[in-house]
Amino acid sequence: MAEEYHILTKNWGKPDSHKMATYLESGGYEAAKKALGMEPGDVCQTVLDAGLRGRGGAGFPTGRKWTFMPKDDRPRYLCVNADEGEPGTFKDRDIMRFDPHMLVEGIIIACWGMQACAAYVYIRGEFVEPAQRVQDAIDEAYAKGFLGEDIFGKGYKLDVYTHLGAGAYVCGEETALINSLEGKKGQPRIRPPFPPQRGAFDMPTTVNNVESIAATPFIIANGPEAYKKWGTEKSAGTKLFCVSGHVKKPGVYEIPLGTPMMELIDKHCGGMLDDMKLKAVIPGGSSTPILRAEECEGVNMDYESIAAAGSMLGSGAMIVIGEGTCMVTTLDVLTHFYAHESCGQCTPCREGTGWMAQITGRIVKGEGSVEDLDLLISIATNMSGNTICPLADAAAGPVKSFIPKFRDEFETYIRERSSRNERPYPVKWRK
Amino acid sequence: MGTVKITINGQEYEVEEGKTVLQAAAEVGVFIPHFCYHPHLPISGNCRMCLVDIKPGPPKLSIACATRVADGMEIDTENEKVQAARRAVMEFLLKNHPVDCPICDQAGECYLQDYYMRYDLESSRIQGPKEKVKKRKALRAGPNLYLDTERCVLCTRCVRFMRDVVKDEQLVIINRRDKAEITLFPGKELDHPYGMCLTDLCPVGAWTSADFRFKQRAWFLTNSPSVCPQCARGCNIWIDHRQGQVYRTRPRVNEDINKSFMCDEGRLSYHSIIDNRLTVPRVAEEGKMKKTSWSEALAAAAKTIKGAGAKLAIVISGSLTLEEAEAAKALGAKLGAKLYVHEGEPGWEDDFLRRADRNANVKGINGLEIKDKASAVGEDAVVLYLETLCPNPLPESMPEPAVVLTPQLSKAAGGAKVCLPAACFAETSGTFVNFEGVEQSFEPAVEPPGEALSHVEILSRLAAALDNKQVA
Numbered sequence: 001m002a003e004e005y006h007i008l009t010k011n012w013g014k015p016d017s018h019k020m021a022t023y024l025e026s027g028g029y030e031a032a033k034k035a036l037g038m039e040p041g042d043v044c045q046t047v048l049d050a051g052l053r054g055r056g057g058a059g060f061p062t063g064r065k066w067t068f069m070p071k072d073d074r075p076r077y078l079c080v081n082a083d084e085g086e087p088g089t090f091k092d093r094d095i096m097r098f099d100p101h102m103l104v105e106g107i108i109i110a111c112w113g114m115q116a117c118a119a120y121v122y123i124r125g126e127f128v129e130p131a132q133r134v135q136d137a138i139d140e141a142y143a144k145g146f147l148g149e150d151i152f153g154k155g156y157k158l159d160v161y162t163h164l165g166a167g168a169y170v171c172g173e174e175t176a177l178i179n180s181l182e183g184k185k186g187q188p189r190i191r192p193p194f195p196p197q198r199g200a201f202d203m204p205t206t207v208n209n210v211e212s213i214a215a216t217p218f219i220i221a222n223g224p225e226a227y228k229k230w231g232t233e234k235s236a237g238t239k240l241f242c243v244s245g246h247v248k249k250p251g252v253y254e255i256p257l258g259t260p261m262m263e264l265i266d267k268h269c270g271g272m273l274d275d276m277k278l279k280a281v282i283p284g285g286s287s288t289p290i291l292r293a294e295e296c297e298g299v300n301m302d303y304e305s306i307a308a309a310g311s312m313l314g315s316g317a318m319i320v321i322g323e324g325t326c327m328v329t330t331l332d333v334l335t336h337f338y339a340h341e342s343c344g345q346c347t348p349c350r351e352g353t354g355w356m357a358q359i360t361g362r363i364v365k366g367e368g369s370v371e372d373l374d375l376l377i378s379i380a381t382n383m384s385g386n387t388i389c390p391l392a393d394a395a396a397g398p399v400k401s402f403i404p405k406f407r408d409e410f411e412t413y414i415r416e417r418s419s420r421n422e423r424p425y426p427v428k429w430r431k
Numbered sequence: 432m433g434t435v436k437i438t439i440n441g442q443e444y445e446v447e448e449g450k451t452v453l454q455a456a457a458e459v460g461v462f463i464p465h466f467c468y469h470p471h472l473p474i475s476g477n478c479r480m481c482l483v484d485i486k487p488g489p490p491k492l493s494i495a496c497a498t499r500v501a502d503g504m505e506i507d508t509e510n511e512k513v514q515a516a517r518r519a520v521m522e523f524l525l526k527n528h529p530v531d532c533p534i535c536d537q538a539g540e541c542y543l544q545d546y547y548m549r550y551d552l553e554s555s556r557i558q559g560p561k562e563k564v565k566k567r568k569a570l571r572a573g574p575n576l577y578l579d580t581e582r583c584v585l586c587t588r589c590v591r592f593m594r595d596v597v598k599d600e601q602l603v604i605i606n607r608r609d610k611a612e613i614t615l616f617p618g619k620e621l622d623h624p625y626g627m628c629l630t631d632l633c634p635v636g637a638w639t640s641a642d643f644r645f646k647q648r649a650w651f652l653t654n655s656p657s658v659c660p661q662c663a664r665g666c667n668i669w670i671d672h673r674q675g676q677v678y679r680t681r682p683r684v685n686e687d688i689n690k691s692f693m694c695d696e697g698r699l700s701y702h703s704i705i706d707n708r709l710t711v712p713r714v715a716e717e718g719k720m721k722k723t724s725w726s727e728a729l730a731a732a733a734k735t736i737k738g739a740g741a742k743l744a745i746v747i748s749g750s751l752t753l754e755e756a757e758a759a760k761a762l763g764a765k766l767g768a769k770l771y772v773h774e775g776e777p778g779w780e781d782d783f784l785r786r787a788d789r790n791a792n793v794k795g796i797n798g799l800e801i802k803d804k805a806s807a808v809g810e811d812a813v814v815l816y817l818e819t820l821c822p823n824p825l826p827e828s829m830p831e832p833a834v835v836l837t838p839q840l841s842k843a844a845g846g847a848k849v850c851l852p853a854a855c856f857a858e859t860s861g862t863f864v865n866f867e868g869v870e871q872s873f874e875p876a877v878e879p880p881g882e883a884l885s886h887v888e889i890l891s892r893l894a895a896a897l898d899n900k901q902v903a
Binding site for chain 1: 474475476477478479480482491492494497515516519520522523524526527556557562564584585603604606607608609610611
């Protein structure tokens with residue numbers, strides 16, 4: 001049932017919600033038309049006034065990011081980041097599956113605001129269906145004259161392309177995404193130059209998350225005040241949260257920012273699975289520090305409140321962990337994930353991620369020692385902040401939060417060479 | 432270009448604008464350790480060894496190789512945070528590095544060894560060799576190269592050299608994480624004419640020279656600066672030798688001429704300093720070359736030259752030094768003989784370093800007003816020929832030289848009446864003028880072999896022998 005605050009998800013659940021006809025029925029593309037009647041600078045200002053913050057994880061104000069594009073005569077590009085690789089994140093997928101036209105309309109608005117001549121939607125390679133839906137929506141938009149030459153008769157030309165990734169997590173990092181888009185190996189670039197100075201194909205480029213772009217039609221159509229009606233002072237609007245783990249109804253939920261975490265778990269997700277006790281929550285994707293159950297008390301789902309609790313809102317990928325889950329094997333899954341996904345460019349990350357995976361691997365096998373825990377923390381500390389991109393920090397994050405917060409459990413596992421938990425393995429595929 | 436004021440470790444300096452922190456620091460004598468940074472390659476910024484503390488700036492450390500200096504910048508290259516980061520990077524690099532220094536050719540000139548001693552000195556925290564990632568070793572990557580990907584620190588210097596300098600992308604890094612390794616395309620060899628530059632560029636022992644493999648330890652070698660005589664570029668080189676024996680040549684940095692590079696042909700031409708040398712004077716007797724003493728050989732040469740009279744022609748190699756050419760010119764003036772310069776057929780050329788002119792000093796010799804080519808020598812001339820290493824074949828129209836001053840048992844030496852053993856470029860001092868007109872002088876690196884003397888010395892003794900009235 002659509003709630004009043006359903007901005008991004010308003011069409012979800014309607015029959016053929018991904019089709020142009022459905023989207024037009026709900027007032028689609030009116031915002032894009034309105035935007036093209038505005039000065040580009042006013043479009044950026046409106047988005048900035050609405051307080052929309054980047055939904056990919058960093059939370060940087062989207063409207064401000066747009067103003068970083070240089071005012072010269074080089075062609076400018078928008079890259080839409082639909083790589084969505086963070087474990088636990090699956091919100092952009094549903095935007096692309098259920099309402100791709102909202103994304104296309106957002107692209108028109110963003111490109112007009114930045115005076116970009118082309119947009120590339122970089123979609124995670126595994127997202128076959130969402131990519132097809134986005135491509136179909138783009139084709140429909142071209143057929144209607146909403147894309148291509150002379151959009152809405154305003155003399156503005158915009159082309160939109162989809163590009164499928166090849167499976168690397170690191171390509172969700174904006175400069176790695178640009179390299180991959182150009183056909184190079186997906187490795188982050190050193191900055192400066194930042195993408196607005198030299199991005200895709202050496203031209204000024206802005207990379208925005210799907211959800212950030214999809215939120216702009218509402219903001220343009222209804223004005224910044226309507227958007228700021230939801231959320232908190234510093235975290236305006238609504239956000240998609242993808243909840244996975246031990247809840248009764250995992251899935252994507254759009255709620256206003258600032259909603260209490262417990263309300264999201266208990267009301268929207270139907271409470272804990274099998275009514276088990278909450279053990280911990282990873283609030284914003286696998287790289288964000290874990291919060292123990294008691295740390296989740298009173299935490300609201302907005303950037304500031306989660307930061308105050310010592311973690312990050314990230315991409316809104318909340319992983320709920322119930323009592324009885326082994327944190328040692330859970331950490332092992334995460335260290336192996338980051339070792340697998342380190343691009344291998346910077347020394348600390350290349351060697352550190354693999355090393356941490358080796359150590360957690362031997363702990364899980366019962367061959368670890370208590371000293372290994374301090375070694376893990378030391379490796380994680382040595383990696384943090386010393387690399388080109390934040391993957392090293394992402395890999396270090398779980399280690400640095402799991403071990404101190406569940407030290408007893410780790411030590412018990414090491415001493416007894418096995419887990420006392422009823423669910424020793426968090427996922428089936430690893431032994 | 433203006434200057435900016437920066438502070439490095441509390442000391443104020445005024446440096447050129449636009450430089451990177453690493454370059455600016457190096458220029459004022461502050462060394463910042465690095466693997467991936469190389470002055471003649473594009474910046475990569477991946478090794479993380481050059482992390483320094485820069486204020487104002489982000490709270491985390493910044494890489495000195497990619498950060499440009501700015502006015503008022505305060506740089507700390509030695510504080511606790513920087514040292515900790517360096518130790519961490521060293522530990523990560525050594526985590527999977529095989530400790531095979533005893534059999535590694537790079538030992539002694541290895542960045543990992545040097546930096547370990549200078550910045551790390553911590554003991555290993557891995558549980559023995561079983562924790563090291565295994566990769567390919569002793570891979571014959573090309574005619575002149577061995578590749579050991581276990582030793583590799585993945586700084587990508589070699590990849591960038593192939594891609595951005597010689598523009599022949601034969602190398603890539605495959606795989607991710609700690610399984611990443613340098614590789615060639617399947618079934619291919621690294622066959623680039625500048626491929627051996629990788630052995631200089633590689634900061635560790637991943638790329639080693641097949642030619643130098645297991646020949647000498649680097650610390651036993653004496654390095655003498657010299658100039659490569661293989662083409663008109665005049666690349667600056669180091670001649671690395673021990674006990675009179677040359678073991679290798681390497682490019683020596685010269686920003687204006689060859690930067691840090693040289694071609695494989697020039698690099699491997701040092702073999703001619705060793706192989707097939709003429710060590711004693713020889714005189715033709717009953718159709719055979721017979722070893723003799725200097726005095727007899729000089730007398731025989733003087734006799735031949737006197738007998739030639741006006742038919743005498745002096746042909747000098749285009750790779751002779753200015754000093755040698757001048758001595759030859761003086762002798763020619765004294766004898767009234769005409770001088771010719773022998774250049775030979777042009778060789779290969781590219782748009783990087785190599786020049787088609789395979790002589791080191793044609794421009795310099797032409798500057799001495801010796802411009803006629805050897806092909807202009809008359810058919811009935813009696814030729815005094817001054818040869819150098821790796822000679823170009825003489826023109827067929829030219830009569831076989833009667834007297835040859837040569838460092839090696841060449842074709843010309845085989846047919847001569849008298850051949851006199853001469854020193855090569857590595858054994859004399861001299862000056863080459865490259866094709867751009869740059870004069871480059873060099874000193875001898877090693878002693879001439881056997882009884883060989885320098886061209887200048889032989890010419891002066893020859894002149895004395897010619898003056899000797901006893902010679903008929």
